[in-house]
Amino acid sequence: MLLTALLLTGGAYAVLSPASAQDDLAADEALVDRGRQLFLVGCASCHGTNAEGIVTSDGTQYGPSLVGVGAAAVDFQVGTGRMPLAEPGVQAPDKPAQYDDEETRALAAYVASLGPGPAIPEAEKYDLEGVDEEGVVRGGQFFLTNCTACHNFAGAGGALPEGKYAPPLQGTDPKYIYEAMLTGPQQMPVFSDEVITPEDKEDVIAYIQSLEENPSYGGFALGSYGPVAEGMFAWLLGIGALVGFAVWIAANSVRSKKRTKA
Amino acid sequence: MMSRPVVARATRTGQVAGWADDRLGLARVARKHLRKVFPDHWSFMLGEIALWSFVVVLVTGVFLTFWYKPSMGEVVYQGSYDQLRGIPMSEAYASTLELSFDVRGGLLMRQMHHWAANLFIAAMMVHMLRVFFTGAFRKPRELNWLIGLGLLMLGIVEGFAGYSLPDDLLSGTGLRIAEALMQSIPVVGTYVAFFVFGGEFPGDDIISRLYTVHVLLIPGLLLALVGLHMLLLVYHKHTQWPGPGRTEKNVVGFPMMPVYAAKAGGYFFIVFGVTALMGALLTINPIWAYGPYNPSQVTAGSQPDWYMGWLDGGLRLMPSWESELFGYTISWNVLVPGLLLLPLLFGLLGAYPFIERWVTGDRREHHLLDRPRNAPTRTALGVAGVTAYGVLWLGAGNDILAIIFDLSINTLIVVLRVLIFVAPVVAFVLTRRICIGLQRADRDRVLHGSETGVIRRLPTGGYVESHAPLSIEEQWRLTAHESPEVPAIGPAANGNGAPRPGARGDRLRTAMSRFLSGHDVAKPTREELEEAHHGDGHANGVDRVSEPDSGHRVR
Numbered sequence: 001m002l003l004t005a006l007l008l009t010g011g012a013y014a015v016l017s018p019a020s021a022q023d024d025l026a027a028d029e030a031l032v033d034r035g036r037q038l039f040l041v042g043c044a045s046c047h048g049t050n051a052e053g054i055v056t057s058d059g060t061q062y063g064p065s066l067v068g069v070g071a072a073a074v075d076f077q078v079g080t081g082r083m084p085l086a087e088p089g090v091q092a093p094d095k096p097a098q099y100d101d102e103e104t105r106a107l108a109a110y111v112a113s114l115g116p117g118p119a120i121p122e123a124e125k126y127d128l129e130g131v132d133e134e135g136v137v138r139g140g141q142f143f144l145t146n147c148t149a150c151h152n153f154a155g156a157g158g159a160l161p162e163g164k165y166a167p168p169l170q171g172t173d174p175k176y177i178y179e180a181m182l183t184g185p186q187q188m189p190v191f192s193d194e195v196i197t198p199e200d201k202e203d204v205i206a207y208i209q210s211l212e213e214n215p216s217y218g219g220f221a222l223g224s225y226g227p228v229a230e231g232m233f234a235w236l237l238g239i240g241a242l243v244g245f246a247v248w249i250a251a252n253s254v255r256s257k258k259r260t261k262a
Numbered sequence: 263m264m265s266r267p268v269v270a271r272a273t274r275t276g277q278v279a280g281w282a283d284d285r286l287g288l289a290r291v292a293r294k295h296l297r298k299v300f301p302d303h304w305s306f307m308l309g310e311i312a313l314w315s316f317v318v319v320l321v322t323g324v325f326l327t328f329w330y331k332p333s334m335g336e337v338v339y340q341g342s343y344d345q346l347r348g349i350p351m352s353e354a355y356a357s358t359l360e361l362s363f364d365v366r367g368g369l370l371m372r373q374m375h376h377w378a379a380n381l382f383i384a385a386m387m388v389h390m391l392r393v394f395f396t397g398a399f400r401k402p403r404e405l406n407w408l409i410g411l412g413l414l415m416l417g418i419v420e421g422f423a424g425y426s427l428p429d430d431l432l433s434g435t436g437l438r439i440a441e442a443l444m445q446s447i448p449v450v451g452t453y454v455a456f457f458v459f460g461g462e463f464p465g466d467d468i469i470s471r472l473y474t475v476h477v478l479l480i481p482g483l484l485l486a487l488v489g490l491h492m493l494l495l496v497y498h499k500h501t502q503w504p505g506p507g508r509t510e511k512n513v514v515g516f517p518m519m520p521v522y523a524a525k526a527g528g529y530f531f532i533v534f535g536v537t538a539l540m541g542a543l544l545t546i547n548p549i550w551a552y553g554p555y556n557p558s559q560v561t562a563g564s565q566p567d568w569y570m571g572w573l574d575g576g577l578r579l580m581p582s583w584e585s586e587l588f589g590y591t592i593s594w595n596v597l598v599p600g601l602l603l604l605p606l607l608f609g610l611l612g613a614y615p616f617i618e619r620w621v622t623g624d625r626r627e628h629h630l631l632d633r634p635r636n637a638p639t640r641t642a643l644g645v646a647g648v649t650a651y652g653v654l655w656l657g658a659g660n661d662i663l664a665i666i667f668d669l670s671i672n673t674l675i676v677v678l679r680v681l682i683f684v685a686p687v688v689a690f691v692l693t694r695r696i697c698i699g700l701q702r703a704d705r706d707r708v709l710h711g712s713e714t715g716v717i718r719r720l721p722t723g724g725y726v727e728s729h730a731p732l733s734i735e736e737q738w739r740l741t742a743h744e745s746p747e748v749p750a751i752g753p754a755a756n757g758n759g760a761p762r763p764g765a766r767g768d769r770l771r772t773a774m775s776r777f778l779s780g781h782d783v784a785k786p787t788r789e790e791l792e793e794a795h796h797g798d799g800h801a802n803g804v805d806r807v808s809e810p811d812s813g814h815r816v817r
Binding site for chain 1 (some may be wrong): 302303304305307308310345346348362363369373377380381384385431525528529533536537540542543544545546547548550551552553556559560563564565566567568571658659660661662664665668669671672673
């Protein structure tokens with residue numbers, strides 16, 4: 001009886017869990033093998049030779065275990081250049097990607113083969129084809145509720161504790177925004193498909209895109225940083241210019257004494 | 263009454279003027295005031311920036327009221343901004359969107375209104391600093407100083423009310439903080455907040471209440487006080503910088519008509535032009551991107567406008583201390599920065615003229631300005647205040663600083679917590695030393711002339727630098743101030759050995775007076791000047807100047 005229950009649960013899990021979509025990537029043994037080679041050269045020094053993670057002598061993590069993070073996490077971290085890390089720090093900054101598309105795929109295949117995790121989303125999930133105007137509005141509400149607290153109202157980015165930060169979203173490839181929501185890289189929470197459905201994720205991306213496509217209605221946007229930038233412009237540009245004009249007027253109207261000829 | 267001479271009735275203009283004069287008595291007023299003299303200096307135009315930007319704020323504000331609806335009633339947006347269509351929102355927010363996207367020129371007016379408001383308060387502050395650093399607040403202008411502070415305070419409250427009216431995400435976040443400030447008042451805080459918001463936050467009253475405050479109550483007070491401020495300015499006459507021919511009893515400058523009227527009028531157009539350019543080219547408060555206020559949302563970069571920034575900075579820097587007294591929670595973390603900082607600043611500023619007057623014992627009128635270096639302690643106190651204000655400002659922008667400069671926000675807060683105490687002291691000491699150094703340099707120039715950089719070799723083999731004589735104007739300028747003086751006090755005890763009444767107050771006064779002017783450099787006396795000019799002759803060529811101490815005339 002117990003065995004049956006276990007089998008059923010296990011079977012149901014295997015069928016229903018995201019890992020069941022564990023794509024063909026992990027099935028392609030040649031690709032997995034190539035990924036393992038690359039991993040041993042470029043990643044193993046921090047993540048361990050079997051991607052099991054490395055714990056330092058004082059108990060902190062040197063590099064986390066990658067078992068079960070899924071192909072999507074690899075595609076995001078490596079594709080945006082965050083991994084491999086140039087130097088240890090509070091957060092991995094994005095930089096030009098160090099691996100080409102084929103190598104990134106191989107690394108993703110290797111990590112996917114280690115355990116079940118979110119797969120790289122198919123292009124139709126984020127190509128915004130099916131998003132109508134209402135979808136953009138709905139995406140905006142999701143964005144304002146879930147994203148702006150860290151990423152700012154215009155996706156200009158924001159500060160997090162201890163030098164960490166939420167990076168700017170402007171100009172980010174829709175695929176990477178999708179993968180970030182799916183895998184929750186670094187400080188970001190995971191917004192799994194159960195929390196924000198794939199359709200809603202696409203709406204959020206559509207809203208971010210629509211902000212970028214908006215003309216800058218009010219003129220130069222001052223970096224979209226809000227009132228701090230506005231205050232700086234009021235003082236440096238506004239007061240600066242007006243004081244400059246005051247000096248000019250006072251120096252150039254009627255002369256208080258005749259100019260002596262040199 | 264004597265009949266007024268009938269003149270200039272021959273021309274058409276003369277007829278109109280005469281008609282008006284017969285009924286309004288304009289000629290008498292005009293004769294006096296059209297020739298009113300104003301001195302000329304760029305720093306005297308800072309208050310004008312405030313005045314003219316206030317005019318821009320009034321004009322653009324009237325435009326905005328034609329479309330803005332001060333209501334928290336819910337509507338579903340159907341306007342032309344795509345990303346919010348179909349969203350339920352308050353009428354206030356919807357009408358601000360309408361102003362921004364569907365009213366011709368509306369966004370320009372909104373942005374001009376906001377920029378001009380920012381400039382208005384900034385200009386008031388710069389003007390106040392000018393008045394402070396030059397000692398223009400001294401008798402007889404103490405009351406006008408207080409009126410000015412009232413204007414500044416009202417301007418800040420007015421700005422905050424305006425910031426809250428669009429009912430966007432930032433407005434609501436700001437009001438939420440304002441509610442928290444009210445709640446932090448011990449014992450009655452909750453009642454005050456309920457009273458102001460008409461119940462639980464956000465309620466549906468606050469926008470219409472703030473609207474009345476923003477368009478009626480405070481503008482009325484501002485206009486009245488601006489009028490009073492200007493009347494007193496005319497009554498007191500404007501202060502002037504010391505110079506040849508300028509005394510405590512005259513004003514040297516240009517008449518109102520035509521010179522000053524032209525300059526002031528021209529400056530109005532410049533202020534209007536700069537505001538219009540900023541409104542047209544620079545985004546301010548893009549409410550469409552913030553979205554309507556929703557208590558469950560917040561955005562990174564939520565800050566108040568700059569004039570409230572220092573209070574926000576105080577909130578961000580204050581450690582989260584709370585205690586419980588008689589069953590009431592006292593939130594020091596909100597109470598101290600939120601409710602005590604503003605009265606502290608305005609209290610200090612308001613009291614300063616009277617404190618200085620008491621310490622110096624100076625009861626005379628002052629119409630000649632101090633050069634900031636000639637009041638080193640006052641200048642240093644002012645710079646210390648500006649520094650503290652600046653540190654609080656940095657505190658308010660800590661998240662923006664952290665992302666722009668790759669800093670840790672936690673480290674930044676710790677550093678600023680130290681700096682809020684240390685930086686003003688350092689600024690005070692440095693400024694005072696710089697002022698005293700400048701005073702010494704002035705004294706040297708008066709005694710020995712300006713350095714020319716020309717080195718001469720003496721027949722004996724030594725080297726000396728030639729000094730050029732100063733012009734009489736320059737000498738006057740450098741010596742027009744008074745030498746520092748610590749007032750003499752009576753003995754601590756009377757003849758019988760009993761303590762003299764008031765001795766303790768006098769001792770405090772003397773100590774403060776030493777603090778105020780004890781370090782100042784005395785200006786050269788007449789004897790020192792003569793000695794320098796006729797003595798060993800190192801100020802070659804300077805001997806033909808008259809000494810500035812005695813009554814000298816302008817050529």
